[in-house]
Amino acid sequence: MANRLLRFEVSLFRRSFAIAFGRIRDILLLAVMVMIAVAWLQAQLAAGTWSLPPEGVWLGAVAGPAAFAWQRLVRARLDWLAQSSPLAADALDRRSRRTYIIASQFGAAVPLGIGAILVAAATGRPAATLLLSALAFGIGVGLAWIPRPGAKRTHQPVSRAPAPPCPQHPSPPRRAAFRALLRSQTLGSARPERAAALMLAATFALVTGAAWIGADQPDALRFALVAAPSLLAALAAGRLDAELVGFFPYAGYRASFLALAVAALPAAIFAAAAAALVTVRPMDWPIMVAVLFLLHLALILFAVARVWLYPGRNRRSAELQAELEFAGLAGVALMLPPLALVALGWRMWTLRRRYRSLMWLQL
Structure with missing residues (x-):
């Protein structure tokens, strides 16, 4: 009999996709973006104009962190299935778990494999790139499944809605809401302000060290070393409690407040990285700052789009819609940047209108 865990996940994905793209307008927008991105990629490959320097082979090492993060998600998902789903018996069965884990590898291996092939073609060193990608992928998978020390803890949401202020412990609603968001961005820290400060200090120190270490390295590797600390910190700060x-909208918090609260920590992370580059001033540091700004801006806009989609939706469908739409926008941006800017502005405006339509109160 087919693995019930896999059938359960496939049915959830189909339902999430149907919810996310239930309107003709959303389907047409997604289809247009995908077709433009595919057409651009085909044109670039056919013309042979898309190329990277030979040292770009190190981009294949990105498969390691990506595989590690994916396996952590799979592990957390299995834990949830074993604790809170109607298929707990299947999730605890060794054979079903093994089948689920093996099948889940395709979710990371397929896109990473496509990326490795494209990088191999762009660098002109296919064997080295593919071998490095496969090795990094295997290491990432292995590290993710190493048993963690200590007792297992039940997976719990990292935060709850802010409690209303009381006379004994007065707390402004906006401050409490911001602190709750910051707690989820700092991985459920009991002291989110201190955790955020440590994250910023670590970003500054790591970017400074990476700039010194990569001073004599090739351009692609030098930029990868400098960009990795802040981008990984921003990705970690992208964890939000759906x-x-x-x-928030039902409590009266405005869309602008939510966007600013969610963007505060990622923006501070970019500022720490930029300050480190300005302090060390490595070769081509203004270009590095500009590229980092664009990458962090994309992550911030993606986070804002997600939080404007969460109200009234389940987490899976909201994140699926945001991921697919931003992937399409990225493809359009590579081919027609002005069109991508217009599409991005229009889409953010419609998401903001949707959020405002759910507000019951005005704080």
Whole structure:
């Protein structure tokens, strides 16, 4: 009999996709973006104009962190299935778990494999790139499944909706909401302000060290070393509590407040990285700052789009829609940047209108 865990996940994906793209307008927008991105990629490959320097082979090492992060998600998903789903018996069965884990590899291996092939073609060193990508992928998978020390903890949401202020402990609603968001961005830290400060200090120190270490390295490797600390910190700060965010419009918190609160920590992370580059001033540091700004801006806009989609939606469908739409926008941006800017502005405006339509109160 087919693995029930896999059938359950496939049915959830189909339902999430149907919810995310239930309107003709959304389907047409997604289809247009995908067709433009595919046409651009075909044109670039046919013309042979897309190329990277030979040292770009190190981009294949990105498969390691990506595989590690994916396996952590799979592990957390299995834990949830074993604790809170109607298929707990299947999730605890060794054979079903093994089948689920093996099948889940395709979710990371296929896109990473396509990326490795494209990088191999662009650098002109296919054997080295593919071998490095496969090795990094295997290391990432292995590290993710190493048993962690200590007892296992039940997976719990990292935060809850902010409690209303009381006379004994007065707390402004906006400050409490911002602190709750910051707690989810700092991986559920009991002291989110201190955790955020440590994250910024670590970003500054790591970027400074990477600039010194990579001073004599090739351009692609030097930029990868400098960009990695801040981008990884921004990705970690992208973890948000969908249940908490979904409560905000019904409590009267405006879309602009939510966007600023979510963007505060990622923006501070970019500022720490930029300050490190300005302090060390490595070769081509203004270009590095500009590229980092664009990458962090994309992550911030993606986070804002997600939090404007969460209210009234389940987490899976909201994130699926945001990921697919931003992937399409990225393809359009590579081919027609002005059109991508117009499409991005229009889409953010419609998401903001949707959020405002759910507000019950005005704080």
